[in-house]
Amino acid sequence: MAKDISPAALDAVRRPIETANGLPNAHYIDPDVFEVEKEAVLLSSWAGLAVASDVPEIGDAKPMAFLGIPLLLVRDRSNTVRVFQNICRHRGMILVSEPRKIEGAIRCPYHSWCYGTDGRLVTTPHVGGPGFNTHEAIVKEDLGLIEVRSHIWFDTVFVNIDGKAAPFDKVHADLIARWADFDQPMYHGGADSRFTLPVKTNWKLAVENYCESYHLPWVHPGLNSYSRLEDHYNITERGKYSGQGTRAYSQLRGDDGATFPDFPAIDAKFIAGGEYITVYPNVLLGVQRDQTFVIILEPKGHAATDEHVHLYYATPDTDAALRGKNCALWRGVFEEDVFVVEGMQKGRHAPGFDGGRFSPAMDGPTHCFHDWVAGKIGAHLAAR
Template identity: 50%
Template sequence: MSTWLPREIEAKRQVLQQVLKPIAEACGLPNEAYTSEAFAAVERDEVLARTWTCIGVGNWVPEPGDLKPVQLLGLPLLLLRDRAGEIKVFHNVCSHRGLELVSAPCKSKGLIRCRYHSWSYSLDGSLKATPFIGGPGTKTCEGFDKSKHGLKPVRSAVWCDAVFVDLSGEAPPFEDFIAPIAERWQAFDPARLRHGGPDSAFAIEVKCNWKLAVENYCEAYHLPWIHPALNQYSRLEDHYIIEEAGHMAGQGSTAYRPALSGDGRQFPAHPGLPESWYGAGEYLALFPNVLFGVHSDHFYTVVLEPLGAGATREHFEIYYFDEAVLDDAYADLRATNARQWMTVFEEDRGVVEGMQAGRASPAFEGGVFSPAMDGPTHCFNKWMAEALLG
């Protein structure tokens, strides 16, 4: 971050510094961090744009030529899969007059054509056609170099099908960013992941700031009251805390054993796992905005898409470790698994939306943390405060 602070952050410097204190003395982020659109804009440019932020998953563009527009708090981006099958991200804007190029998911027939003046780009971003640029019937113009006016690329990387971007181009190497979670879950081979298909994906829109979704996901403290069915087989006592300062935070369970079928059928497990992974699960928020869950038989990704200061779209994508799970024989189990996870996240709706409503109160300014139970939430708040202050 530059040596100057935007006024939205400077005005809250003292509160942000309180967040950095040891957990027993710390407060949470100020209300403006959840309610102010001006603060959200600064947060996008000073935090989300300066690290590796998740914008989607590769399954959104499964085939070469697939295009999908995505946004990061109003910033238009284009996610695509090129002819070689590689995922690329570009700024979704024509170099000519700034029109948004792709407005809905589609498949390229060879070029990405701007509907305004028909300027066209290849899937590698290079500008290929500029009809009539020099007048009717001409495709060239003296002094105009097409090679300098292609789509503007965004630095991107993929891990476990999650697509990350570094809008600044100055974030640390992706390998360093992803190392803590990749090393923690090294027993799982990302190459084995297979998306469960249309019945293994859903999206939920919640009326809360994206950070409240992260904070809620991090901790198991609320489990007995908000998730009574889940708490019957994976109790609060069965959970443990995970914290990696500056990277990620969350929780794990030693008793994840849901009943998906009355006849005892289960998904095939990832081969070669240590015994401790059977009947267990871990749930990590990788800062800033992506949630992961891993179990011996399936993996999920939740991309948190900020829609504004007070709204978030949660994109839930479920993956399995065996190709056989995609067969019709497992269709009922896949549907049940997706339905159970949707129930859990819908149960969270009331509390995250209630916290958003509470952030309008002048009587609340960040709250307090339980040193025993809220460590992951404080870990995330501290990361955000450090990122904002620079």
């Protein structure tokens, strides 16, 4: 066992914040530790894969990968978004190689086995020999696409790859209740309201940076000019989620003074402010009176992450110019964080760095995340 994932090292992370260390270097720079983390943290939890708006219409299909696993996001004929392994049950061929509309069936390009958008195996041409499309050994009911356990909340498609996690709505009941005001239609802004930032950092550093407001005065001076450090508060739900909130949210205005429509019937605290929470392990969410956002962190390895950003509004017909201005604003804010998370990633190559210390007043949300990761890894190793 690597020294950095020994029980003693993990226990040091899980101490009270006043004396705790952060996760050691190996959790960011060692490919072997990343392999352990994949099983212990990412495959065993409800991880974010995509947004349901990636497949907006019936029959839409989008091939994806999560930690190298080929997956297929599909909106089936009953308008249900589902996730399947993107492989044919015959010889494991990739079924769909680029986003497209499934007009009839999902056809394997190798031997033309065909599947419904609900995953059923429907045809097996010549499987019993030329002209014979059935065989007693091939039971179609047993050979449908392998479905991945999934749950949609906040338009986010969460997947539990190992299939062993408690139900999503049980795991995250507290957060669902906290944000019940936003349990209403929200509309993806479309092509001008999504972007991806490739970042040379471990995915956890993106979470850690997002969780806290401590860095605002120095990294986000523009944002801090109207949402000051002293306007923020910590959100710490140990073992579930963490983040920050602000009591000073300023609506974006167009050149004509127009704003986005508000979400109806939301609590006064969301009229004046906003909240920004990480749903462990890899989904970053934000809510404000007139817009929300979803960021899916896609780990591309131990030192690379793609940040997929999606912006949402209370109505489907928001002004295009204002959407474009809003997207540029948020992109600018998130790009300001890139040098920080990439700098911390480089810093993790310094021998002797013990994971650092936490500000008891300012780093509570980040320590909650470290504690959760260390707990997941410790439980995984203990079960081996």
